[in-house]
Amino acid sequence: MSMAKAEKSVTRSAPLTETSFIGWLHKNLFSSWVNAILTFVSLYIIFVVIKSLWIWGVAEAVWVAENRRECFAISKDGACWAGVIIWLENIFYGRYPRDELWRVNLGGLLLILWMAPLWLPRVKDKIFIGLSTVFLYPFLAGYLFAGGDKGIFMQLMVTGAIVCLVGNTVHACIGVFSGGGLPESLLGILGRKDASDANQRNTLLAVLAIAFVLIYALQIGWTVEAVPWTKWGGMFLTLVISGIGITSALPGGIILALGRRSKLPVIRVLSTSFIELFRSVPLITVLFMATTMFPLFMPEGFVLNKLVQVIIAVCLFSACYMAETVRAGLQAIPKGQYEAAHTIGLGYWGMMGLIVMPQALKHMIPNIVGSFIGLLKDTTLVSIIGLFDILGMLRSISQDAPWRGLHKEPLIFGAVLFFIVCFIMSKYSRHLEVKLSAGANR
Amino acid sequence: MAIRNSGEASARVKPKEKFDFFHDERVRSVFYQILTACVVGWLAWYLITNTAHNLEVRGMNTGFGFLSATAGFDTDFKLIEYKPGIGTYGRIFLIGCINTLLVSFLAIIASTILGFVVGVLRLSSNWLVARLSLTYVEVVRNTPLLLQIIFWYVGVFALLPRVKNSLDLSVGAELVFLNNRGLYSAWPIPGDLFWMTSVAFVAAVIGVFILRGWAHKRQDRTGQQFPIFSASVALLVVLPGAIYLLTGSPLDWDLPTLQGFNFAGGASLPPAFLALLIALTFYHAAHLAESVRAGILSVSKGQTEAALAIGLKPSRAMSLIIIPQAMRAIVPPMISLWMNVVKNSSLAIAIGYSDVVALFMQTALNQAGYAVEMVGMTMAFYMFISLSISGLLNIYNKRVQLVER
Numbered sequence: 001m002s003m004a005k006a007e008k009s010v011t012r013s014a015p016l017t018e019t020s021f022i023g024w025l026h027k028n029l030f031s032s033w034v035n036a037i038l039t040f041v042s043l044y045i046i047f048v049v050i051k052s053l054w055i056w057g058v059a060e061a062v063w064v065a066e067n068r069r070e071c072f073a074i075s076k077d078g079a080c081w082a083g084v085i086i087w088l089e090n091i092f093y094g095r096y097p098r099d100e101l102w103r104v105n106l107g108g109l110l111l112i113l114w115m116a117p118l119w120l121p122r123v124k125d126k127i128f129i130g131l132s133t134v135f136l137y138p139f140l141a142g143y144l145f146a147g148g149d150k151g152i153f154m155q156l157m158v159t160g161a162i163v164c165l166v167g168n169t170v171h172a173c174i175g176v177f178s179g180g181g182l183p184e185s186l187l188g189i190l191g192r193k194d195a196s197d198a199n200q201r202n203t204l205l206a207v208l209a210i211a212f213v214l215i216y217a218l219q220i221g222w223t224v225e226a227v228p229w230t231k232w233g234g235m236f237l238t239l240v241i242s243g244i245g246i247t248s249a250l251p252g253g254i255i256l257a258l259g260r261r262s263k264l265p266v267i268r269v270l271s272t273s274f275i276e277l278f279r280s281v282p283l284i285t286v287l288f289m290a291t292t293m294f295p296l297f298m299p300e301g302f303v304l305n306k307l308v309q310v311i312i313a314v315c316l317f318s319a320c321y322m323a324e325t326v327r328a329g330l331q332a333i334p335k336g337q338y339e340a341a342h343t344i345g346l347g348y349w350g351m352m353g354l355i356v357m358p359q360a361l362k363h364m365i366p367n368i369v370g371s372f373i374g375l376l377k378d379t380t381l382v383s384i385i386g387l388f389d390i391l392g393m394l395r396s397i398s399q400d401a402p403w404r405g406l407h408k409e410p411l412i413f414g415a416v417l418f419f420i421v422c423f424i425m426s427k428y429s430r431h432l433e434v435k436l437s438a439g440a441n442r
Numbered sequence: 443m444a445i446r447n448s449g450e451a452s453a454r455v456k457p458k459e460k461f462d463f464f465h466d467e468r469v470r471s472v473f474y475q476i477l478t479a480c481v482v483g484w485l486a487w488y489l490i491t492n493t494a495h496n497l498e499v500r501g502m503n504t505g506f507g508f509l510s511a512t513a514g515f516d517t518d519f520k521l522i523e524y525k526p527g528i529g530t531y532g533r534i535f536l537i538g539c540i541n542t543l544l545v546s547f548l549a550i551i552a553s554t555i556l557g558f559v560v561g562v563l564r565l566s567s568n569w570l571v572a573r574l575s576l577t578y579v580e581v582v583r584n585t586p587l588l589l590q591i592i593f594w595y596v597g598v599f600a601l602l603p604r605v606k607n608s609l610d611l612s613v614g615a616e617l618v619f620l621n622n623r624g625l626y627s628a629w630p631i632p633g634d635l636f637w638m639t640s641v642a643f644v645a646a647v648i649g650v651f652i653l654r655g656w657a658h659k660r661q662d663r664t665g666q667q668f669p670i671f672s673a674s675v676a677l678l679v680v681l682p683g684a685i686y687l688l689t690g691s692p693l694d695w696d697l698p699t700l701q702g703f704n705f706a707g708g709a710s711l712p713p714a715f716l717a718l719l720i721a722l723t724f725y726h727a728a729h730l731a732e733s734v735r736a737g738i739l740s741v742s743k744g745q746t747e748a749a750l751a752i753g754l755k756p757s758r759a760m761s762l763i764i765i766p767q768a769m770r771a772i773v774p775p776m777i778s779l780w781m782n783v784v785k786n787s788s789l790a791i792a793i794g795y796s797d798v799v800a801l802f803m804q805t806a807l808n809q810a811g812y813a814v815e816m817v818g819m820t821m822a823f824y825m826f827i828s829l830s831i832s833g834l835l836n837i838y839n840k841r842v843q844l845v846e847r
Contacts, residue, residue, distance in 0.1 A: 028569035038571050039571070046574065265475070282789075285817070285824065289821070297489045373584075378586070407600070408597040411592060418585045422584035
């Protein structure tokens with residue numbers, strides 16, 4: 001190769017129009033006179049909005065007051081945040097007994113503790129952790145929130161949940177610090193590392209049984225006061241309803257989507273009509289149907305409370321929407337994948353469970369997160385049929401005697417709250433999208 | 443075994459496959475279908491018998507006879523004649539459906555226009571404009587629609603001035619008033635000869651179509667272009683306008699006038715309607731804006747470059763090359779968004795606008811108590827609308843597919 005050509009060309013800095021601030025301004029804001037006008041109009045809009053929001057919401061706002069009249073006395077053109085601040089606990093927990101709030105908080109903390117390993121590197125068996133969250137956590141949390149006497153079923157479920165939680169947490173800690181897992185460490189401690197597979201399995205099962213019995217004995221004495229569902233409310237209730245809706249939407253949606261794509265005509269027709277029925281009517285009519293018609297559906301003397309009716313309605317509704325999301329994912333899987341799965345001798349469930357569904361779900365993660373956000377927002381509809389979810393609580397501030405007529409501030413507070421949660425979730429889903437498609441874009 | 447005998451096996455005729463009853467695919471598929479049908483059938487039977495039994499025990503009325511019974515309650519917003527004590531429940535259902543369709547129709551038009559504008563602004567080369575529209579989209583999309591509707595109602599329309607101090611939106615002409623009781627506007631009353639103006643307008647529309655056809659043909663033949671747009675606008679304005687003036691302006695205006703505590707005359711819209719319309723418009727426009735943006739971005743850059751390379755003006759490139767292709771990606775989500783507008787208009791119940799859910803499924807149900815029939819009819823109404831709209835979508839998809847290679 002000619003050495004002369006390899007000589008470095010003179011390095012020139014980028015032109016000023018690309019690097020300097022003025023250059024940026026010229027390119028992005030004032031490239032033509034139309035753009036310049038648009039810029040000034042936008043600047044004016046931003047100025048007016050921010051200025052009035054600042055004056056109303058911060059500068060002139062009243063933060064501490066006894067009632068709305070006092071707010072007016074202090075400042076006439078400012079927001080009266082005092083009402084929202086006094087109601088803050090109600091907005092978050094509804095009428096949950098104030099001495100028992102720790103249970104709600106503990107329930108939330110346990111969920112975080114349970115799910116945290118899913119995001120930690122080097123932790124193995126994430127599928128098991130995820131599944132145990134879906135199937136066992138609801139029982140533990142359900143007992144924490146509702147309280148009262150545990151039946152034998154609840155005793156077993158709560159025990160199982162606690163065993164799982166402890167096991168998961170230890171497993172995750174071992175995973176993060178040493179890269180191993182709980183089973184191996186246990187076998188190491190017990191000196192059974194070199195035993196046969198069957199032997200090892202029996203040892204682990206024995207440890208599990210001992211732990212189960214131990215925790216069962218411990219939890220018998222642990223009861224918490226019963227809190228009727230009518231006292232649940234606020235953001236807590238919103239999260240409970242949407243949480244249950246979200247966790248049941250995925251399995252329900254997968255079954256319905258498989259049914260809709262099934263080769264068996266009866267199953268296909270049934271799934272399709274079920275999905276289309278719920279997708280073509282508004283959620284509010286489904287909720288009304290739940291509250292007016294479910295009591296008629298049940299055998300005489302069997303009464304479902306309103307919360308359960310609403311949760312069933314939300315689950316059916318969200319499963320049908322999820323089914324369409326999953327179906328779109330299934331359609332995106334190339335036919336070769338199905339054929340390859342058949343070729344290596346997998347049956348229908350093997351093909352779907354091992355080959356097709358994992359890919360389809362991975363494809364659809366952003367959309368799934370999107371429908372979760374949608375469900376979280378839609379859950380506010382339960383306030384229309386008389387449950388005091390977060391919106392119901394925000395609305396009832398204006399009915400409270402000292403704060404009568406205080407409409408705007410609570411609603412804006414709620415909007416900000418929803419915005420923060422939903423915005424973070426949607427940004428996270430976009431991040432996931434990029435991360436998951438990294439492999440495909442190599 | 444198979445390997446050892448392979449030589450023999452190939453020589454022999456392939457043995458008839460043994461029919462394994464339990465592992466045969468066809469038998470299994472029939473079995474699973476029968477099983478599903480039985481389970482679903484049993485469930486349906488169980489629910490129906492329970493319902494029938496419960497209805498009987500509670501002494502609730504059944505059947506659709508109530509539709510011709512008179513309803514004793516009034517509604518504040520109706521487009522067709524109805525009087526409490528004379529009108530029937532069937533009429534109430536009709537009023538509800540019309541009210542739902544009216545607000546949805548207006549919201550669909552307004553949100554489609556706003557959505558396209560914001561979607562294009564999102565792609566503006568002006569950094570500030572793009573950011574501003576992004577902020578609007580994110581804020582509106584990440585807060586619940588119900589909260590927005592209630593906010594518009596109690597936070598904006600309920601705080602408007604009282605009737606006495608109404609805002610005059612027509613700047614002093616006293617044609618359109620806005621106050622906390624709603625919007626009051628002048629309403630035209632056509633005179634005797636007004637039909638001639640209408641006929642002229644229809645004729646102008648037909649004329650525009652003929653003109654377009656002629657202009658296209660001429661361009662195909664000679665390459666000469668014809669200013670279709672300005673000619674059409676001129677035709678549409680001049681012809682009906684001339685007839686209108688020639689027949690002596692046969693249009694009277696029913697003006698809203700302050701009488702006692704409220705306005706009389708003209709047309710009026712209640713604040714709940716306005717709040718619902720505005721909230722639906724802003725919410726769905728934000729969603730549509732994202733679809734529009736994605737649709738425009740989905741047209742590859744090569745298309746623009748190719749269009750410019752064959753000598754089209756940028757505006758022609760946009761209207762002839764980019765937009766038709768972008769529409770293919772925009773229209774399907776847009777139509778399902780229209781469906782959402784119709785469904786979401788049911789949130790009217792939260793602010794007391796008499797749509798089909800509030801009027802029929804709540805008020806009428808509380809009054810008459812035909813739970814199964816009324817819930818069924820309301821759901822059937824929404825299903826009918828959704829099926830019609832998705833039929834529209836299918837027709838469009840078929841047409842677009844034909845254009846594709």
